[in-house]
Amino acid sequence: MKQEIQVLDVVAVTEDIADRGLLRGQVGTVVESLDQSVFEVEFVDNDGKTYAMLPLKSSQLLVLHYQPA
Secondary structure (H helix, E strand, O other): OOOOOOOOOOEOOOOOHHOOOEEEOEEEEEEEEEEOEEEEEEEEEOOOOOEEEEEEHHHEEOOOOOOOO
């Protein structure tokens, strides 16, 4: 069973998004749910500066977990 994506989840993109300069595996944070399967994701650098913010489908995202389920 796939976990539903929630606002503030930390996610990684599962594919390159060349037109936005994102590579598979880059990590962002879900900042808004636009639809059941579309989420606004913000990507920030180590200085906290946003370098990309775009809507992505749930199929393009992998929720990251830092503790056992």
